[in-house]
Structures are given as structure tokens and as C-alpha cells.
Amino acid sequence: MEDIIKINKLELASELANEATKDEMFSKGLIVDEDEMYREDNGCSIYTEGAQDIFNDYYDYFLT
Numbered sequence: 001m002e003d004i005i006k007i008n009k010l011e012l013a014s015e016l017a018n019e020a021t022k023d024e025m026f027s028k029g030l031i032v033d034e035d036e037m038y039r040e041d042n043g044c045s046i047y048t049e050g051a052q053d054i055f056n057d058y059y060d061y062f063l064t
Contacts (some may be wrong), residue, residue, distance in 0.1 A: 009063065017058035021047075024054055 025031045030050065037051040047055055 013059050013062040016062045017055050020058040020062075021051055021055045024058075025051060 022031075022034060022037060025037060031037055037047060038045045039048050040046075046052075
């Protein structure tokens with residue numbers, strides 16, 4: 001019997017984009033620690049502006 005695996009494409013694109021963002025930022029010397037990708041905003045961790053721009057490009061790429 002075959003198992004059916006359902007993949008949430010939005011979650012997958014997000015996870016892949018996050019890893020690609022981290023890899024690009026490390027390889028370009030933009031960060032030396034993963035924590036540098038984030039900043040605090042009202043008690044929540046969010047991407048820095050630069051990280052968000054890179055993430056958005058990868059997210060669009062992986063989603064399409």
C-alpha cells in the first residue's frame with residue numbers, strides 16, 4: 001500500500017527560502033551569526049530589512 005504524503009507548498013517555500021537566505025547572507029559575509037538576520041519588534045523576532053528582501057526573492061522563486 002502506498003502512503004500519501006501531503007506537502008504544504010507555502011510552508012515548504014518558506015522553509016527553503018529561510019535556509020537559502022541564511023546561506024546567502026553567510027556566504028556574502030553579511031552575517032557571522034544567524035541571530036544577525038533578525039531584529040526585535042514589539043517583542044517578536046522579525047527579519048532585518050536586508051534579510052527580508054533576500055527572503056522575499058527566494059520565497060517567490062520556491063513558490064513558483
